[in-house]
Amino acid sequence: MNSKLAGAALAFCVLAQGGQAAAANLLTNGDFEDGPASFGTGSSAYYRGIPTGWSGVAGYDVVDIVEDGYTQGPPVLKTAESGTHFLDMNGEGSSGAISQTISGLTAGSILDLSFWTTKWATNSVSGAVQYAFYDAVTNADLGHGGLFVGSDWAQFTTSSAAITGTSVRLVLSGTTAFQAGPGLDNVVLTSRDAVGGVPEPATWGLMIMGFGGIGAILRRRQGAPAIA
Numbered sequence: 001m002n003s004k005l006a007g008a009a010l011a012f013c014v015l016a017q018g019g020q021a022a023a024a025n026l027l028t029n030g031d032f033e034d035g036p037a038s039f040g041t042g043s044s045a046y047y048r049g050i051p052t053g054w055s056g057v058a059g060y061d062v063v064d065i066v067e068d069g070y071t072q073g074p075p076v077l078k079t080a081e082s083g084t085h086f087l088d089m090n091g092e093g094s095s096g097a098i099s100q101t102i103s104g105l106t107a108g109s110i111l112d113l114s115f116w117t118t119k120w121a122t123n124s125v126s127g128a129v130q131y132a133f134y135d136a137v138t139n140a141d142l143g144h145g146g147l148f149v150g151s152d153w154a155q156f157t158t159s160s161a162a163i164t165g166t167s168v169r170l171v172l173s174g175t176t177a178f179q180a181g182p183g184l185d186n187v188v189l190t191s192r193d194a195v196g197g198v199p200e201p202a203t204w205g206l207m208i209m210g211f212g213g214i215g216a217i218l219r220r221r222q223g224a225p226a227i228a
Helices: 003-018 201-223
Strands: 046-048 064-067 085-088 095-102 110-118 127-135 141-148 154-159 168-176 183-192
Touching: 110 127, 110 168, 141 154, 168 183
Parallel strands: none
Antiparallel strands: 046 064, 064 085, 085 183, 095 168, 110 154, 110 183, 127 141, 127 168
16 A cells, blocks of 8 residues: 555544544523522622523422522532533432433434532532433333432443434432532433444434545556556
């Protein structure tokens, strides 16, 4: 393989890999930057209510949206993991929750979920964040679980079972024995083919461009006169 052909092959590989860029977040307002009007101003500013794009869950407390710079007496509070806002998952009670429904999915695909959690105040006690995937039509459980939160922001990742329909409801809840905690931020949900073998449309385009470039070089090479 001459240097030009090798270069084209390398360019094709780079293009193909570039087409595997991280999938877009399926969730609206996954970092909780948008929400209701603030209660108070400056160090007293926090937001009691459901973040934009999310819904409350019956039987659970309404969450708080906490803004960087908010203080709550002596405790030292964390800043957001992403942006300038995060959630206090239990609001004024012991257990709060939010949900969001995602439509237009491909039946049989798998959803990958990641989020960040922490005990956001130094006087918080142990708490947990729980997740659950449900079929939005049949309410079938597609996967659930939870984890205890630590004293620093930490990322948690998990996946759903292969979904049976085209819409899924994600529920995130927080439990603790104390009013401040647990914290939640930067929630990302993406979809992938169950067998991982179907490239995205953008990847197909890059692959075709790469093959076309290699084919053009081969044709020029075949038509070139022999060198003695």
